[in-house]
Amino acid sequence: MPNLKNVSLIFLLSLLLPAIAWADGVATITHLGGILRATRADGSVKLLSVNSAIQVGDTLKTEKSTFARLKFVDGGEVVLRPETVFKVDAYTYKPEANGQHDDAAMFSLLKGGVRSVTGLLGKRSPEAVKVITKAATIGIRGTHFGALMCSNDCANIPTVSGHPPENGLHTDTASGKTIITNAAGSIEVPAGSFSYTSSQNSAPKLVPPSQGVQVTMPASISSNKGTGKGMGATGSNSCTVK
Numbered sequence: 001m002p003n004l005k006n007v008s009l010i011f012l013l014s015l016l017l018p019a020i021a022w023a024d025g026v027a028t029i030t031h032l033g034g035i036l037r038a039t040r041a042d043g044s045v046k047l048l049s050v051n052s053a054i055q056v057g058d059t060l061k062t063e064k065s066t067f068a069r070l071k072f073v074d075g076g077e078v079v080l081r082p083e084t085v086f087k088v089d090a091y092t093y094k095p096e097a098n099g100q101h102d103d104a105a106m107f108s109l110l111k112g113g114v115r116s117v118t119g120l121l122g123k124r125s126p127e128a129v130k131v132i133t134k135a136a137t138i139g140i141r142g143t144h145f146g147a148l149m150c151s152n153d154c155a156n157i158p159t160v161s162g163h164p165p166e167n168g169l170h171t172d173t174a175s176g177k178t179i180i181t182n183a184a185g186s187i188e189v190p191a192g193s194f195s196y197t198s199s200q201n202s203a204p205k206l207v208p209p210s211q212g213v214q215v216t217m218p219a220s221i222s223s224n225k226g227t228g229k230g231m232g233a234t235g236s237n238s239c240t241v242k
Contacts (some may be wrong), residue, residue, distance in 0.1 A: 061085050140177075
């Protein structure tokens with residue numbers, strides 16, 4: 001017969017496993033093509049791989065030609081383009097919360113581009129999700145969107161016009177809507193629409209599709225394994241999640 005103390009220890013560990021998993025991170029790398037580094041809150045730097053955990057305070061940096069896809073514990077997803085710097089400033093989500101919760105998801109897009117699909121946190125508390133850039137803050141309302149922050153480093157980004165994107169924040173909204181806000185104003189960007197914000201001192205504005213910049217991803221990163229579904233695949237004529 002097993003030792004009673006050992007049985008009790010195993011039982012306690014089984015109860016603690018969810019907490020341990022939560023402490024390990026708030027997101028996981030599900031797809032990765034290239035080199036991805038994380039600078040931790042304590043200043044240490046770590047090379048990440050598929051299944052690596054992302055922690056609050058991590059600043060993620062993709063190298064040239066690197067795409068990475070992250071899945072958060074609420075089911076939300078973020079895909080990072082090459083030469084992107086993206087920080088997880090805050091993230092609080094308890095799936096069992098019923099009526100009383102302290103949801104928070106705050107990110108900084110310091111450089112480069114991302115696509116993001118809202119998870120359960122954003123559906124439950126959309127006002128709690130923010131993506132901060134130096135030109136404006138992006139709020140979400142049940143959203144799938146793309147964002148690109150250019151600072152003399154977007155010469156290779158494809159556009160409808162064929163010209164490099166202007167410096168500033170470019171967004172495209174595939175579903176739901178985004179709210180772009182800075183010191184000069186605020187606008188709503190509905191599904192199928194694009195926006196551009198040149199700086200904090202310039203009001204965000206809607207732009208026609210002929211001038212909009214859509215953040216796209218290669219199929220190897222955008223597709224969900226086993227389903228063929230994805231988001232923002234290169235070559236798609238639509239921003240909608242497939």
